[in-house]
Amino acid sequence: MTIIRLKFFVGAFVGTRGVGLGGLVGRPGLGPPICPPVWAVLRRGRRAALEWLRPWGGFGRGEAATPYRPSAWSPTRLLSRLFCLLCLAFSSHVSLAAAKPNIVFILADDLGYMDIGANNPQTFYETPRLNRFAAQAMRFTAGYAACPVCSPTRASIMTGKYPPRTGITDFIGGTRPGKLLPAPNQSHLALDEVTLAEALRASGYTTFFAGKWHLGDGEYSPNAQGFGPGLLGNGQFYYPRSDVPPPDPRDDPKTTDRIANEAVRFIEAHKDQPFFAYLPLLAVHIPIGAKPELIDKYQRKQAPPDAWGCEGSSKLRIVQNHADYAAMIEQMDTAIGRVLDALERNGLTERTIVVFTSDNGGLATAEGHPTSNLPLRAGKGWLYEGGIREPWIIRAPGITQPASVCATPVVSTDFYPTLLELVGLPLMPQQHVDGVSLLPLLMGATLERGPLYWHYPHYGNQGGAPGGAVRDGDWKLIEWYEDGRCELFNLRDDLGEKTDRAADNPAKLKELRDKLDTWRKSVQAVMPTPNPAANGKPGPQGKVGRQPIQSNNLES
Numbered sequence: 001m002t003i004i005r006l007k008f009f010v011g012a013f014v015g016t017r018g019v020g021l022g023g024l025v026g027r028p029g030l031g032p033p034i035c036p037p038v039w040a041v042l043r044r045g046r047r048a049a050l051e052w053l054r055p056w057g058g059f060g061r062g063e064a065a066t067p068y069r070p071s072a073w074s075p076t077r078l079l080s081r082l083f084c085l086l087c088l089a090f091s092s093h094v095s096l097a098a099a100k101p102n103i104v105f106i107l108a109d110d111l112g113y114m115d116i117g118a119n120n121p122q123t124f125y126e127t128p129r130l131n132r133f134a135a136q137a138m139r140f141t142a143g144y145a146a147c148p149v150c151s152p153t154r155a156s157i158m159t160g161k162y163p164p165r166t167g168i169t170d171f172i173g174g175t176r177p178g179k180l181l182p183a184p185n186q187s188h189l190a191l192d193e194v195t196l197a198e199a200l201r202a203s204g205y206t207t208f209f210a211g212k213w214h215l216g217d218g219e220y221s222p223n224a225q226g227f228g229p230g231l232l233g234n235g236q237f238y239y240p241r242s243d244v245p246p247p248d249p250r251d252d253p254k255t256t257d258r259i260a261n262e263a264v265r266f267i268e269a270h271k272d273q274p275f276f277a278y279l280p281l282l283a284v285h286i287p288i289g290a291k292p293e294l295i296d297k298y299q300r301k302q303a304p305p306d307a308w309g310c311e312g313s314s315k316l317r318i319v320q321n322h323a324d325y326a327a328m329i330e331q332m333d334t335a336i337g338r339v340l341d342a343l344e345r346n347g348l349t350e351r352t353i354v355v356f357t358s359d360n361g362g363l364a365t366a367e368g369h370p371t372s373n374l375p376l377r378a379g380k381g382w383l384y385e386g387g388i389r390e391p392w393i394i395r396a397p398g399i400t401q402p403a404s405v406c407a408t409p410v411v412s413t414d415f416y417p418t419l420l421e422l423v424g425l426p427l428m429p430q431q432h433v434d435g436v437s438l439l440p441l442l443m444g445a446t447l448e449r450g451p452l453y454w455h456y457p458h459y460g461n462q463g464g465a466p467g468g469a470v471r472d473g474d475w476k477l478i479e480w481y482e483d484g485r486c487e488l489f490n491l492r493d494d495l496g497e498k499t500d501r502a503a504d505n506p507a508k509l510k511e512l513r514d515k516l517d518t519w520r521k522s523v524q525a526v527m528p529t530p531n532p533a534a535n536g537k538p539g540p541q542g543k544v545g546r547q548p549i550q551s552n553n554l555e556s
């Protein structure tokens, strides 16, 4: 924390952008209670500090930087500003330097960015608890998963590393040849990785796990990676040993209620010690299931008729209207609400950081096509935005402002260092090599996060073909490994990735292609190889990258 405060001090004096400090002193946060007069002084100091910092711009929240004005300097004003900065520094100390806060990390499975009301007020689905949670938190509008499928993203959260570094670049168990033979995929997360859970446990945290692991079985289960011991399960799914019988599977086919029940019991039993509760839900992955009465509710709810387009040679759902999927989402939303209620009931809300995200985009091009990610293109298994842009919400009491929105592109490797820094633990740069602490963004400042990269050398089950991608500012390049063809999009103008700008921007094309290539070398990414059995024919998915057919009335 000292480093962070120093960074902000220095940033203020040298006139860099990114000194917005919203959230620091607006309300008591993770720290001990402070008497109201002190808070009043701090709030005045904060307002004055923000005014003082205004000439340097960079308050976040979309305010443009304004040029440095030499006339702003005067001895009186300088003293006043020093006072303001001291207020900020003191308040920062008070907010952050308390007993270790708890962490609740909720990871949905296959939930799309547009599947929650906080991101998509017009959605057919109902997510009142997540919407309310977002109104108490910071919502990221360009938060990404490190991969368009499951296991690699999960590994990136646990390690802070891009998937090529862990060797898990496809879902564990996945292998599908095409024109190319996919790169080899590890069957488990290596035990010498210091997972986020292990790092927190080593610092006194009690850890909790219930749900979907999908990073290895047996000796590679979550019991061996900082959770447990005593988790029961096999294959992908593990749960705490419990004397309480789980809900009837007919009412809880995705074990959503079981996970929430166990989490609530854990929270109540550990409210006096720091804990890290990791809740990787099975919802809303197929097979789709939910409480029968919820399915009845959505079958009765007025819905638009089915509508279809295509992505490559895959059929693409372009309307949200799936009753069973909606029911599954509502059951998830309610369960998340019960976990948040347990924090509140036990007086833990103000000292618990809560994260909500998903491991890949919504399923739109195969396997029942339950959702639509429009206006985002494609879905799970694809490197287009529908496959990798996720719900991303963080509530850090005393740090994040309610209902704040951050548009800076960030990725799932960033959770590891961000959470370490939020709870006051030293960073572990040798471990979370590809993560960047997002604390400045959470505080309302700006952050030069740098480019984000993807490497997916596989044929997905949803139609996607081997490829890589880079997002740098507003620009995004996708390189398809079958033929080396690249697509270039400007996401600021073209969120739906409809217009390939590669032909008219050769310089940008080369720049991003070079960056992607350099990055691949730096992470020792393994490329797919020619498949002799394919005789040069395209993969089973056919040619990818054609423009999807989309319904005009659904464009935005």
Ligand SMILES: [Ca+2]
Residues within 6 Å of the ligand: 109, 110, 149, 150, 285, 359, 360
């Ligand atoms: Ca998934």
